[in-house]
Amino acid sequence: MLPWVVRRTGLPLLSLRCVDCRSESATTGEGRFRVNANGKLLDVWLLVRCVSCGRTSKLGVHERAPVSSFTLAELDGYHANDPELVASTLLDPLFARRNRFALDWNGAWRLDAPSARLDDAWPVRVEVVFDDPVPVRPERLIAHGLGLSRNEVLRRIKCDIPLRRPTSAGFTFTVLAGD
Numbered sequence: 001m002l003p004w005v006v007r008r009t010g011l012p013l014l015s016l017r018c019v020d021c022r023s024e025s026a027t028t029g030e031g032r033f034r035v036n037a038n039g040k041l042l043d044v045w046l047l048v049r050c051v052s053c054g055r056t057s058k059l060g061v062h063e064r065a066p067v068s069s070f071t072l073a074e075l076d077g078y079h080a081n082d083p084e085l086v087a088s089t090l091l092d093p094l095f096a097r098r099n100r101f102a103l104d105w106n107g108a109w110r111l112d113a114p115s116a117r118l119d120d121a122w123p124v125r126v127e128v129v130f131d132d133p134v135p136v137r138p139e140r141l142i143a144h145g146l147g148l149s150r151n152e153v154l155r156r157i158k159c160d161i162p163l164r165r166p167t168s169a170g171f172t173f174t175v176l177a178g179d
């Protein structure tokens with residue numbers, strides 16, 4: 001079984017409408033949190049910037065959360081703008097839903113696929129693993145990874161999940177010999 005790995009190469013952009021210029025793309029840039037303490041309660045935001053006009057917005061991560069509900073590592077992470085914490089916050093589906101944005105993964109991920117010697121033994125089985133939750137269309141990923149046309153993919157690939165529906169959960173497929 002050949003292992004393929006999908007992983008991010010950076011942080012995805014956010015599809016989020018700017019209230020100033022109506023552009024629909026924002027970035028976390030270097031990744032910065034803002035923390036505001038109010039007695040024993042904390043507000044935490046992730047700052048994002050419109051890629052078109054540069055306007056900064058605050059997206060709520062925690063709202064009036066008791067300081068005692070955070071671990072020390074979390075508090076340090078928010079204050080130090082820890083890149084791993086920025087990434088895990090941005091990729092948290094609940095955070096995206098609460099703040100009404102979708103992730104734009106264009107150019108922010110790659111497929112690591114060992115070069116396949118496809119003539120050796122048929123059929124070939126491939127296991128796709130996701131290191132990061134990048135939604136990919138299996139049909140396109142397989143075409144790209146094997147250098148096949150979409151038509152060849154449809155003809156030669158046996159897969160137990162739908163080829164056209166984006167997924168970010170691991171799957172396996174089988175490549176049948178060409179004609």
Ligand SMILES: [Zn+2]
Nearest residue numbers: 018021050053
């Ligand atoms: Zn803007």
